[in-house]
Amino acid sequence: MTELSKVLRETSPGALSFWCPGCRDSNTIRHGSGPGPRWGWNGNTEHPTFTPSVLARTGHYVPGHENGSCWCTYYQEHPDEPRDFACGICHTFVTDGHIQYLSDCTHELAGQTVPMVAFPEDW
Template sequence: MTRLLSAVLADYGPGMVAFWCPGCQSNHPIRVGPEGHGASWGYNGNPDKPTFTPSVLIRTGHHIPSQAGKRCWCDANRERVEQGKEPHHFTCDVCHSFVTDGRIQFLSDCTHALAGQTVDLPEWPK
């Protein structure tokens, strides 16, 4: 079970938090501490109205630069539909946002329906 820091922010282990993205309908983990390897985001320390800097960019499938031209979820889903099956629940996506004072500003390069919109961080799903 996920340990919540607030209604909108989850503890994802040492130096990690996550918020629920209403555009992707999935969590977005963010490294905010010095633990581990890789980039670390600035965090205002407010679990009720978090701010992360710089922007949060999530890429999946062929949108990941090192995966360009390789098989991806688009291929697998197309093949399943051609076989008369339901597509997988996974897709190739881009989610790019600024999270400021508990609100998500989705940038225009997002591939989901909330691109260009600003919304409150939703509560973590039950």
């Protein structure tokens, strides 16, 4: 993993990660040539712009996992476990170093726009 700036890391060739304060985790896009979905990137490591929108789904929000085991059912079955993970949707536009959270996000930043933040030191 290569730290490109305080807000952007290259986790593998063509894979860029940024810290999402809504998810409290990183979100990753792939750019350049290659298989699978690809995003445009303005090349700016301090104030990146990605196109189109970035959609991250976890747990039962992942297509095909709607009726399967997920973090929600795990925590219902294990109520004393620390809640380190969550099922959710994070849908954003990343423009000029700002994250615009769309209304379909399932976390508390839905509908807000915030500046990108640095990765936690322990990540």
